[in-house]
Amino acid sequence: MSQYVAKNETPILILSLLITIALIAGGFWWFNKNFSSLNLNSNQATNSPTTNSQPDDNNKPVEEKNTSSTGTTLASLQNVPTGLFNYGGSTSWAPIRLAVDSIIQREKPEYRLRYVQPNNVTPGSATGIQSLIDGQLAFAQSSRPITDQEIARAKQRGFDLKQIPVAIDGLAAAVNPNLSVPGLTVEQLKSIYTGKVNNWQELGGSDIPIKPYSRRIEDGGTVELFVQDILGGQKFAPTVEFVSTTTQALKKVAENPGSIYFASAPEVVPQCSIKPLPLGRTPGKYVSPYQEPFILPSECPGKRNKLNIEAFQSGNYPITRNLFVVVKQNGQIEQQAGDAYANLLLTQQGQELISQAGFVKIR
Numbered sequence: 001m002s003q004y005v006a007k008n009e010t011p012i013l014i015l016s017l018l019i020t021i022a023l024i025a026g027g028f029w030w031f032n033k034n035f036s037s038l039n040l041n042s043n044q045a046t047n048s049p050t051t052n053s054q055p056d057d058n059n060k061p062v063e064e065k066n067t068s069s070t071g072t073t074l075a076s077l078q079n080v081p082t083g084l085f086n087y088g089g090s091t092s093w094a095p096i097r098l099a100v101d102s103i104i105q106r107e108k109p110e111y112r113l114r115y116v117q118p119n120n121v122t123p124g125s126a127t128g129i130q131s132l133i134d135g136q137l138a139f140a141q142s143s144r145p146i147t148d149q150e151i152a153r154a155k156q157r158g159f160d161l162k163q164i165p166v167a168i169d170g171l172a173a174a175v176n177p178n179l180s181v182p183g184l185t186v187e188q189l190k191s192i193y194t195g196k197v198n199n200w201q202e203l204g205g206s207d208i209p210i211k212p213y214s215r216r217i218e219d220g221g222t223v224e225l226f227v228q229d230i231l232g233g234q235k236f237a238p239t240v241e242f243v244s245t246t247t248q249a250l251k252k253v254a255e256n257p258g259s260i261y262f263a264s265a266p267e268v269v270p271q272c273s274i275k276p277l278p279l280g281r282t283p284g285k286y287v288s289p290y291q292e293p294f295i296l297p298s299e300c301p302g303k304r305n306k307l308n309i310e311a312f313q314s315g316n317y318p319i320t321r322n323l324f325v326v327v328k329q330n331g332q333i334e335q336q337a338g339d340a341y342a343n344l345l346l347t348q349q350g351q352e353l354i355s356q357a358g359f360v361k362i363r
Contacts, residue, residue, distance in 0.1 A: 072347040074107035077340070082110040085337040088117065089128020089141035090221050091246070092169060092264035093323065096141075096345075099357040104344055111340065122244070125221025129326055133157060139338030140326040143169065143264065144221035160329040164342040165322040166350075168360035170312050171226060172268040172289040173277040174250060176257045177297050181205040183278035183286030186318050190230050192260060195237025200258060208258040212240045213249045222264055225321060250274055265289045266358030269307050272300035279318050287317045312360040323359065 101113055116137060118127045128140035133154050146163050154161045173189060175181070181203055184192075191197040192212050201207045214236060217223045227233065243249040246268075249261040254273035269276050269290045275297075278286035288294070289312075290305035311317040325345070327338030344350050351361040 073349040074104055074344055074347055077108075077344055077347055079336065080108050080111045080340045080344070081333055081336045083333065083337070084112045084114060085138035085334075085341075086114050086116045087137055087139050087141065087341070088115055088123060088131060089137075089326070090125040090143040090323070091123055092143040092220070092222055092267070093141040095266050095357040096167070096323075096354060096359065100345070100350070100353040103353055104341075104350075108344070111337075113341075122216075122219040124219050126218065126224065129161075132161075132326060132328060138334040139328070139341055142221055142324045142326050144225045144321065145324065146326060154328070158330075162327045162329050162338075163324040164327060164339075164346075165324055165362055166342055166345040167323040167354045168312050168320060168362055169323050170265040170289060170317055170320040170360075171222065171230075171262050172265040173279060174253050174261045174263065174268045174271070174274040175277050176253055176259055177273070177275045178257055179205060179208075179275065179277075181277065183280055185280050185283055186230060189262075189279065190232070190234075193226075193231060193236055193240060194234050195239055198239065210239075211256050211259040212237070213243055213252055213259060213261040214240050215244070215246070215249070216242050219244075222262075226262060230319070265307060265312075270304045270358065272297050272304070276305065281318050287311050289317060307358055307360065309355075309360050322362065 097115060101115075104111070105113060116131070117123055118131055121127050125140075125142040125144055128137065129142060129146060129150050130153075131137045132140040133150065135157075142163065146161050151161055173184065179200065181200060184203065188197065188203055192210055193214070197203060198210055199207065200210055214226075215223050217227055217236075227236075241252075243252065243261075246261075246263045249263070250268070250271055250273065253259040253261050260277075265276075268274070275294075276289045278288040280286040287308070289308055291308050295303045295305045308317065312320055325338060325342040327342065328334050345354060346363065351363055355361050
């Protein structure tokens with residue numbers, strides 16, 4: 001009887017063993033499949049553009065990157081310090097401060113920025129760089145290169161200054177929309193502001209006295225650049241009326257048929273109440289600071305003139321310049337903060353934001 005039971009149990013035991021082996025093998029297969037899928041999904045997420053990871057061959061300083069062939073975002077940038085950093089300087093940077101810096105704050109919340117107005121002086125490149133040298137700013141924004149005098153003052157304080165170009169800008173001449181002059185050469189613009197030419201009739205226009213406006217030379221890098229590069233260091237004529245702000249000047253230009261004013265092109269080109277005047281190096285060969293065709297004031301603000309990016313990038317437009325981040329070279333956190341700000345603006349996303357703010361990408 002026992003032999004009969006044993007003989008009948010043997011197939012059952014073998015069957016049970018096979019089922020157990022099958023279950024173990026199936027479980028192992030299921031686990032391995034899902035584990036591999038999990039790893040695959042993880043790798044795909046890591047390499048997805050939304051996570052901003054970069055290929056190994058792009059791990060170079062941002063200044064050396066060709067952002068036309070590589071994509072970097074604000075969030076992906078490394079070596080961004082934590083803290084609150086004061087900055088300030090050029091008024092030409094105002095559109096960037098308004099449009100770009102808030103995005104930097106969102107993407108890098110640990111890197112907090114605070115714009116600081118200088119005390120009892122007009123804000124500008126010169127006052128910003130001086131405040132940087134005096135230790136009141138972590139870094140400065142400038143619309144013109146640093147000067148030998150500024151370099152010397154910094155050395156007296158025991159450090160050097162570095163300027164990092166991050167955008168291309170240009171100067172535009174604003175005139176009354178009713179002025180019938182097709183354009184000006186750079187030399188003619190100089191003649192207006194040095195007092196050699198005082199009537200638009202001398203420049204192919206109507207018999208209207210010219211009324212030039214400007215901010216004072218100590219008010220910012222734009223005026224400094226204009227005096228140095230356009231006027232050749234000559235003084236403004238007594239006919240030039242000085243104003244405090246570009247907003248005030250553009251209002252005067254809109255009200256006075258014979259008036260003219262110069263400022264950063266992004267501050268002039270989109271305005272509805274004035275006309276940006278084409279400029280050239282030779283008579284009759286004028287280049288518009290705006291994209292053709294010109295949008296009339298009657299169509300604005302529904303439509304607005306946009307910057308002639310191609311002319312600025314190619315250098316065909318006669319008055320262009322770089323915008324700089326000025327960084328203190330002291331090996332401390334201020335230097336890291338300034339380098340980080342410049343590098344953020346030099347990422348692909350930073351350059352796109354600069355373009356949206358009305359300036360021309362440098363990369």
